[in-house]
Amino acid sequence: MTGPRGAGAGHRHGRDRRAAVVRAPEGRARFTAQAPAVAVVGGGIAGIAAATLLAERGAHVTLFEREEGLGGRLAGWPTRLADGTTVTMSRGFHAFFRQYYNLRGLLRRVDAGLEALTALPDYPLRHSAGLYDSFARVPRTPPFSALGFVALSPTFGARDLLRMEPRAALPLLDVRVPEVYDRFDGVSAHDYLSRIRFPAAAHHLAFEVFSRSFFADPRELSAAELALMFHIYFLGSSEGLLFDVPAEPFPTSLWDPLRCYLESHHARVRTGVPVRRAAPRADGGVDVTTDARTTRYDALVLALDSGGLRRIVADSPELGDAAWRARIGRLRTAPPFLVSRLWLDRPVAADRPGFLGTSGYGPLDNVSVLDRWEGEAARWARRARGSVIELHAYAVAPDADRAAVQSAALRELHRIYPETRSARIVDERHEWRADCPLFPVGGYRDRPGVRTPDPAVTVAGDMVRTELPVALMERAATSGFLAAGALLERWGVRGQTLWTVPRAGRSPVLRRLAALGAG
Numbered sequence: 001m002t003g004p005r006g007a008g009a010g011h012r013h014g015r016d017r018r019a020a021v022v023r024a025p026e027g028r029a030r031f032t033a034q035a036p037a038v039a040v041v042g043g044g045i046a047g048i049a050a051a052t053l054l055a056e057r058g059a060h061v062t063l064f065e066r067e068e069g070l071g072g073r074l075a076g077w078p079t080r081l082a083d084g085t086t087v088t089m090s091r092g093f094h095a096f097f098r099q100y101y102n103l104r105g106l107l108r109r110v111d112a113g114l115e116a117l118t119a120l121p122d123y124p125l126r127h128s129a130g131l132y133d134s135f136a137r138v139p140r141t142p143p144f145s146a147l148g149f150v151a152l153s154p155t156f157g158a159r160d161l162l163r164m165e166p167r168a169a170l171p172l173l174d175v176r177v178p179e180v181y182d183r184f185d186g187v188s189a190h191d192y193l194s195r196i197r198f199p200a201a202a203h204h205l206a207f208e209v210f211s212r213s214f215f216a217d218p219r220e221l222s223a224a225e226l227a228l229m230f231h232i233y234f235l236g237s238s239e240g241l242l243f244d245v246p247a248e249p250f251p252t253s254l255w256d257p258l259r260c261y262l263e264s265h266h267a268r269v270r271t272g273v274p275v276r277r278a279a280p281r282a283d284g285g286v287d288v289t290t291d292a293r294t295t296r297y298d299a300l301v302l303a304l305d306s307g308g309l310r311r312i313v314a315d316s317p318e319l320g321d322a323a324w325r326a327r328i329g330r331l332r333t334a335p336p337f338l339v340s341r342l343w344l345d346r347p348v349a350a351d352r353p354g355f356l357g358t359s360g361y362g363p364l365d366n367v368s369v370l371d372r373w374e375g376e377a378a379r380w381a382r383r384a385r386g387s388v389i390e391l392h393a394y395a396v397a398p399d400a401d402r403a404a405v406q407s408a409a410l411r412e413l414h415r416i417y418p419e420t421r422s423a424r425i426v427d428e429r430h431e432w433r434a435d436c437p438l439f440p441v442g443g444y445r446d447r448p449g450v451r452t453p454d455p456a457v458t459v460a461g462d463m464v465r466t467e468l469p470v471a472l473m474e475r476a477a478t479s480g481f482l483a484a485g486a487l488l489e490r491w492g493v494r495g496q497t498l499w500t501v502p503r504a505g506r507s508p509v510l511r512r513l514a515a516l517g518a519g
């Protein structure tokens with residue numbers, strides 16, 4: 001299925017010459033007569049990707065989203081501040097990495113030059129013990145990226161390097177999906193890193209930040225997910241750890257244009273409409289039930305967060321088979337997380353980066369200065385002569401006192417950017433949610449693939465097994481295209497050409513080294 005870039009493979013949009021193309025099975029360009037009706041449930045990235053491809057091919061698509069707006073975890077909604085301004089609240093900072101080829105392909109449908117995205121120049125990390133790491137000067141092409149990071153990072157001293165257990169680290173040089181799960185899904189990220197004897201400071205700084213970005217404590221996270229992440233973002237791709245962020249709030253930059261695009265392809269977008277149940281029909285179709293009615297569709301894409309998928313499957317006793325239903329029932333959701341946004345009456349120091357990953361600062365995982373990159377926040381900050389700050393705290397204990405966590409995050413902000421101590425909070429919003437998937441040790445076998453026992457029903461979302469090296473938003477987009485493609489294939493219509501970072505270690509030298517580790 002994969003091969004080098006070639007005719008019909010689509011454009012390679014990144015800089016990595018080894019990025020892999022995944023061609024869809026051959027088929028008609030689109031439906032002509034008698035196009036099927038398809039329901040897509042869930043209006044996050046996965047559902048939007050699936051609905052987009054199906055609608056482009058001429059299917060009659062209805063996209064159901066429970067919330068009032070599209071975007072799922074990247075939805076935005078208006079909120080009125082104490083000073084009378086209406087702004088857009090969201091869960092804020094999301095890094096759109098350069099190796100997110102399929103997500104970028106989705107966005108290019110409405111923004112060919114990706115002008116709605118703006119680059120952040122660095123990904124600095126700071127530890128409370130005083131260590132500071134930066135990826136800005138690190139070369140982007142492996143293995144120089146890893147070597148450069150080690151050479152430039154104050155977290156790797158010569159003594160640390162000598163203590164490391166290189167043999168245990170070698171498999172990181174040749175990560176393949178799904179083999180990485182066979183090998184490492186039974187080990188926690190924490191135990192694996194301890195085995196490598198990663199220098200404690202680097203462990204805290206780089207890996208804890210990474211692992212917590214998966215909303216999990218490293219003691220719970222599968223080492224396979226961590227190894228995969230290492231491959232995608234670091235050793236397996238020459239795009240580097242560079243990323244972009246939307247230059248305006250998510251609805252303006254992303255969802256409003258994509259909704260128009262869907263509607264221009266005759267898709268019906270039904271926001272504020274939760275789907276309650278689905279039931280297979282004897283004629284091969286599926287009945288989809290909302291609070292108002294039950295409607296027959298020829299096929300169904302379930303593009304939900306893991307809790308939403310569990311709920312619908314639990315309430316739809318005829319869907320799939322017993323084994324599949326049991327696996328869905330075992331899917332887990334990561335602990336709650338907090339996104340706090342503060343509108344302050346004074347600016348932060350001019351040299352503060354737009355985004356800073358943090359470690360060792362209590363519950364705080366990162367700090368964004370939103371007005372550095374989001375137009376709406378920048379306009380508010382200019383008018384108020386202030387700043388807009390966002391704090392993220394992931395993997396919070398479910399029974400934690402939430403007000404205390406919010407106060408602790410603010411105290412840590414004061415430590416990191418002391419000039420904020422004297423700032424007055426003009427207004428603040430605190431979003432507590434728990435809708436990210438958890439990838440626990442040994443959990444891979446339970447995660448659903450795109451296909452289900454019922455050929456008329458497919459699944460998409462960032463918890464789905466795609467057998468490709470993709471994660472987070474890119475897994476959502478990729479699985480959405482694959483879920484739509486699996487339906488199109490049945491009807492002899494072509495799916496989406498996809499791209500991924502290389503599907504194995506990049507160079508023969510690294511692969512040979514990795515083979516030593518396997519011995």
Ligand SMILES: Cc1cc2nc3c(=O)[nH]c(=O)nc-3n(C[C@H](O)[C@H](O)[C@H](O)COP(=O)(O)OP(=O)(O)OC[C@H]3O[C@@H](n4cnc5c(N)ncnc54)[C@H](O)[C@@H]3O)c2cc1C
Nearest residue numbers: 042044045046066072073095274275308461462472473476
């Ligand atoms: C704070 C935060 C920061 C993040 N940062 C990054 C980052 O920097 N980089 C990155 O790549 N990823 C990041 N992520 C992860 C990213 O947000 C997700 O991977 C991605 O948005 C998942 O998309 P999805 O479509 O799979 O799921 P979702 O966005 O959760 O979409 C599922 C949709 O289904 C809807 N739904 C549920 N039940 C029903 C129902 N019964 N009927 C109808 N609709 C229903 C939900 O309302 C939701 O809109 C971050 C996530 C969070 C929360």
